[in-house]
Amino acid sequence: MHSRFSNRGALPGLGLSLGITLAYLGVMLLLPWAALAGFLASGDWRAIGSTLREPRVWAAIRLSFSTALIAALLTAVMGFLTAWVLVRYRFPFRRWLDGLIDLPFALPTAVSGIALTTLFAPNGWIGRMLEPLGVQAAYTPLGIVIALMFIGLPFVVRTLQPAIEDLDPAMEEAAACLGAGPWATFRRVVFPSLFPALLTGATLAFARGLGEYGSVIFIAGNLPMKTEIAPLLIVIKLEEYDYQGAAALAVLMSLMSLSALWAINRFQARVEAFRYTETA
Amino acid sequence: MMRPPTVENRPLIGDRGARPLRKAASGSRGTGADSGVRLLRAAAIAVVVGFLATFLILPLAVVFREALRHGWRAYVAAITEPEALAAVRLTLCATVAALLLNTVFGLFAAWCLGKHRFRGRNLLLSLIDLPYAVSPVVAGLLLVMLFGRHSWLGGILAQWGIEIIFAVPGIILATAFVTLPMIARELIPIMEAQGTEEEEAARLLGANGFQIFWHVTLPNIRWALLYGIVLCTARAMGEFGAVSVVSGHIRGSTTTLPLHVEILYNEYRFSAAFAAASLLTIAALVSLISKRVMERAYEQDRRPHKIQSRRKNTP
Numbered sequence: 001m002h003s004r005f006s007n008r009g010a011l012p013g014l015g016l017s018l019g020i021t022l023a024y025l026g027v028m029l030l031l032p033w034a035a036l037a038g039f040l041a042s043g044d045w046r047a048i049g050s051t052l053r054e055p056r057v058w059a060a061i062r063l064s065f066s067t068a069l070i071a072a073l074l075t076a077v078m079g080f081l082t083a084w085v086l087v088r089y090r091f092p093f094r095r096w097l098d099g100l101i102d103l104p105f106a107l108p109t110a111v112s113g114i115a116l117t118t119l120f121a122p123n124g125w126i127g128r129m130l131e132p133l134g135v136q137a138a139y140t141p142l143g144i145v146i147a148l149m150f151i152g153l154p155f156v157v158r159t160l161q162p163a164i165e166d167l168d169p170a171m172e173e174a175a176a177c178l179g180a181g182p183w184a185t186f187r188r189v190v191f192p193s194l195f196p197a198l199l200t201g202a203t204l205a206f207a208r209g210l211g212e213y214g215s216v217i218f219i220a221g222n223l224p225m226k227t228e229i230a231p232l233l234i235v236i237k238l239e240e241y242d243y244q245g246a247a248a249l250a251v252l253m254s255l256m257s258l259s260a261l262w263a264i265n266r267f268q269a270r271v272e273a274f275r276y277t278e279t280a
Numbered sequence: 281m282m283r284p285p286t287v288e289n290r291p292l293i294g295d296r297g298a299r300p301l302r303k304a305a306s307g308s309r310g311t312g313a314d315s316g317v318r319l320l321r322a323a324a325i326a327v328v329v330g331f332l333a334t335f336l337i338l339p340l341a342v343v344f345r346e347a348l349r350h351g352w353r354a355y356v357a358a359i360t361e362p363e364a365l366a367a368v369r370l371t372l373c374a375t376v377a378a379l380l381l382n383t384v385f386g387l388f389a390a391w392c393l394g395k396h397r398f399r400g401r402n403l404l405l406s407l408i409d410l411p412y413a414v415s416p417v418v419a420g421l422l423l424v425m426l427f428g429r430h431s432w433l434g435g436i437l438a439q440w441g442i443e444i445i446f447a448v449p450g451i452i453l454a455t456a457f458v459t460l461p462m463i464a465r466e467l468i469p470i471m472e473a474q475g476t477e478e479e480e481a482a483r484l485l486g487a488n489g490f491q492i493f494w495h496v497t498l499p500n501i502r503w504a505l506l507y508g509i510v511l512c513t514a515r516a517m518g519e520f521g522a523v524s525v526v527s528g529h530i531r532g533s534t535t536t537l538p539l540h541v542e543i544l545y546n547e548y549r550f551s552a553a554f555a556a557a558s559l560l561t562i563a564a565l566v567s568l569i570s571k572r573v574m575e576r577a578y579e580q581d582r583r584p585h586k587i588q589s590r591r592k593n594t595p
Contacts, residue, residue, distance in 0.1 A: 011395055011396065011476055011479050011480065011483065011489075011492070012483070012488070012489035012492070013391060013392075013489040013493070014391075014392055014396045014398070016388075016489075017388040017389070017391040017392035018392040018396075018398075020384075020385070020388040021385065021388050021389040021392055021393070021404070022404075024381075024385045024388075024389075025404070025407055025408065028453075028456065028457055028460055029407060029410055029411070029457075029460075031426055032422035032423060032425060032426045032457075033422065035422070035425040035426040035431060035433070036421075036422055036425045036426075039425050039431070078331055081324060081327065081328055081331075082328050082331065082332065084324070085324050085325055085328040086328070089321060089324070089325055091325050091329075093329075097328075097329065097332050097336075099568060099569075099572050100332065100336045100337070100568070101332075101336075102568055102571070103336050103340070103564070103568065104336075105511075105514070105515075106514045106518075106564040106565075106567050106568050106571075107339075107518065107560075107561060107564045108517065108518025108519075108520060108537075108538045108541075108557075108560045108564065109518065109520050109521070109538075110518070110520045110538040110539075110541050110542055110557070110560075111343065111518070111538070111541065111557040111560050111561055111564075112339060114541065114545050114553060114554070114557060115339035115340070115342045115343050115557070116339055118342050118346060118550075118554075119338055119339055119342050124342075125338060125342070126334065126338070149335070150335060150339075153335065182317070207413060210415065211414065211415025211416065211417065211418065211521075212415070213415065213416055213417050213520065213521035213524075214416070214520035214521050214524075214538070218545065231415050231416075231417040231418075231521065232417075234415075234417050234418065234421060235417055235524070235525060238421060238424065238525060243424075243425075243428075243430065246421055247421065247425065250415075250417070250418040250421050250422075253415060253418065254413070254414055254415070254418055257413050257414075257415070258413050261413050
């Protein structure tokens with residue numbers, strides 16, 4: 001067995017460690033998915049189909065998808081600027097701000113949810129300033145976008161930072177030497193080399209945003225058809241003992257985020273292959 | 281935009297004025313750059329600082345401001361009421377249990393995936409990442425599907441009197457599920473980068489598997505392991521969606537601290553909710569700081585450990 005699986009075989013313990021790894025993954029990941037698949041397969045397909053056609057379900061999927069997409073785009077813009085400024089410029093408190101970027105990872109989502117809601121509620125510190133402008137953030141789709149931007153920011157910034165650090169300023173200087181202005185240098189030299197990292201970060205933020213629950217449900221208001229996100233609808237269906245509907249919606253949402261992540265993996269593999277052939 | 285560059289008058293990004301080549305080589309920072317560029321840079325810094333202050337610092341400030349709205353006495357009362365204490369205990373218990381499971385798993389997974397090559401290795405690697413792609417709510421639903429009363433396994437377990445869903449084991453499983461990749465994901469790249477030469481040397485000197493791991497591998501990965509544990513702890517303490525689905529919200533017995541925050545908030549007991557939230561916030565800040573402190577030590581682990589390359593450095 002051992003020699004068939006390993007081509008080095010110099011170190012002991014492959015069998016034991018692989019066995020424990022497979023057992024744990026099997027119990028934690030495969031068994032629950034198998035249970036879900038079995039449950040759906042033995043279910044009433046017509047009922048599942050009509051669940052997915054419910055206007056309320058479609059509204060929730062549309063809302064989750066569109067807010068996650070808009071939030072990912074906005075986070076890409078702000079995250080790009082943030083990463084650029086943090087890597088390239090020196091200013092007071094830079095290291096502190098850089099450390100704080102991970103806050104949305106570390107802060108429990110329920111805490112960020114209630115904090116953002118309080119901040120953007122009509123009588124909150126920011127909501128109070130938005131109200132005279134006629135903008136209501138809390139309890140609207142805008143609030144959902146804000147919460148998802150908060151959650152997605154570290155994904156974009158942390159994927160971009162190493163890419164910007166690797167960017168050789170000599171390239172920009174060379175472009176400038178060849179007569180490119182700042183805009184042309186950015187558009188034709190800087191942006192193309194950072195684009196893969198930016199796309200990866202934004203996709204990670206998008207996939208996370210599709211499934212985000214804790215930080216969104218407080219600020220969303222949760223009105224059916226209007227501000228009810230798909231993960232919340234899964235919870236509601238579970239609480240109503242509509243296990244089939246919940247399972248169907250869960251599979252649909254998981255397929256959406258998995259295919260986004262799969263596409264970005266393929267894209268990255270291509271970029272890597274391209275880089276490799278270029279340098280080789 | 282395009283203008284013919286001359287040798288002695290090379291334009292630098294944003295610097296339209298003439299500038300000798302030597303200065304150009306030292307970078308575009310500082311020295312008498314075009315005032316427009318300096319303005320742009322200052323504006324960019326101002327926008328980013330303003331953005332991060334609104335987005336990251338204000339929410340932190342709000343947590344502590346709201347928690348202390350009714351004074352210290354109310355704050356202390358809110359975090360020492362029996363339900364809050366029970367929530368803290370349950371959170372710690374679930375965190376420690378998930379941490380133990382995932383640390384043991386992470387070490388074994390890193391040993392087989394980081395130090396060996398075999399068929400199906402890439403598939404296993406992407407399988408480990410699966411919890412990242414799944415909504416926490418879906419993670420909770422998966423556990424309900426497997427262990428819920430209506431399911432085959434749940435029915436058998438219920439006959440034996442074992443409750444998983446709406447009980448503490450479910451909360452532990454949900455927490456372990458969402459944090460499953462965190463330690464393995466830190467360890468696998470490190471162990472892969474460090475190679476197997478030191479371990480092979482130990483084997484030639486007669487060490488057994490456990491001795492190799494304990495005396496050779498573990499010292500090399502200790503910072504990465506600690507780093508992964510910090511990340512995993514932070515995430516496990518704050519897990520909300522998955523735990524919310526499996527917990528059943530039984531007050532004082534299956535509410536973790538984040539669920540306790542939610543219940544209080546939905547009852548309009550805002551300052552009590554923020555008081556409980558402030559405990560989680562302090563824990564998050566501690567994990568951020570320790571992560572920062574660890575990062576430098578961690579960088580040293582990340583360098584490849586190769587006997588050969590070390591020998592090359594000594595003359």
